Amino acid sequence: MKKKRTLENKMSERIRRTKSTVLLRQDFADLGDYDQVGRGLKSLTEKQKLVKISQGIYAKTRKSLATGKIIPVEPLPDLAKKALNRLGVKTTDTKAEIAYRQGRSTQIPTGRQIGVNKRVTRKIGLNEAYINFEYAR
Secondary structure, three states: OOOOOOHHHHHHHHHHHOOOOEEEHHHHHHHOOHHHHHHHHHHHHHOOOEEEEEOOEEEEEEEOOOOOOEEEOOOHHHHHHHHHHHOOOOEEOOHHHHHHHOOOOOOOOOOOEEEEOOOOOOOOEEOOEEOEEEEOO
């Protein structure tokens, strides 16, 4: 018996085949209309195949070896940088990262702050941990 080719199945297949760990809502726009894609993404997040990190931005998941819970495949700062690059925002090092690398500071940057080349109003985060943006020229 053949597997029914529902929108959710098509989306799951595309997620499995793509190498990118960050997926945008527009990656699935050719499969259905806006509402259908939204329902499919919601269903896939409920089934824990994706995790929502911002409006219209999703990340692939895996099971944590330590806790057994579902977590993103990459750390949040890496996912945020990839998402911003996909949205056309260039990311750079922050002042704290530059100072630490040059030896002017002993404070180790947490990675929760990302330097950007233009204004970003989007909140990117997971489980009450959000990325902050620093305007860098």
